[in-house]
Every structure is written in C-alpha cells, then in structure tokens.
C-alpha cells in the first residue's frame with residue numbers, strides 16, 4: 001500500500017498510521033497525533049469554512065438591510081406626510 005508518509009524528522013518514508021490520527025516513524029522516534037495538534041490543516045480548513053459561512057450570512061443580512069433601507073424611505077415619506085402636514089394646522 002502507498003500508505004507511507006515521508007518523515008519530517010529523518011526524511012525516510014517510514015511513517016505509518018498507527019490508529020486513527022496517530023502517525024509513527026519506524027526509523028526514528030517521530031510521532032504525530034493529528035487529533036491533538038491544534039495546527040492541523042483540518043481545523044484550519046474548518047475555521048476558513050465557518051469564517052466564509054459567517055461572512056456570507058453577514059453579507060446577505062447587510063444586503064437585505066440595505067435593500068429594506070433603500071425601499072423604506074421611498075414609502076415612509078408618503079405615509080408620514082399626512083401627520084406632518086396636519087400638525088402645523090393644529091398649531
């Protein structure tokens with residue numbers, strides 16, 4: 001099987017997967033548990049993924065709010081005009 005990974009410590013392709021995320025070099029004492037490392041690419045990709053998701057949601061909400069805000073002033077002056085024009089006659 002092409003399961004061997006090059007060891008970053010001794011450079012030999014003798015790194016084997018022990019169990020789950022635990023990798024061990026047969027030539028030296030190199031060990032790496034990918035499930036414990038915080039700098040693993042998996043979590044980085046997840047962070048980028050969630051940042052993208054949050055950014056997309058924020059962008060959509062922002063665009064919606066802008067859309068509502070751009071429509072609202074056009075409709076409200078007409079409905080607001082009546083009370084505003086009534087007030088001066090009371091005074």
Ligand SMILES: [Zn+2]
Pocket residue numbers: 007008009010011012025026027028029030
């Ligand atoms: Zn090694």
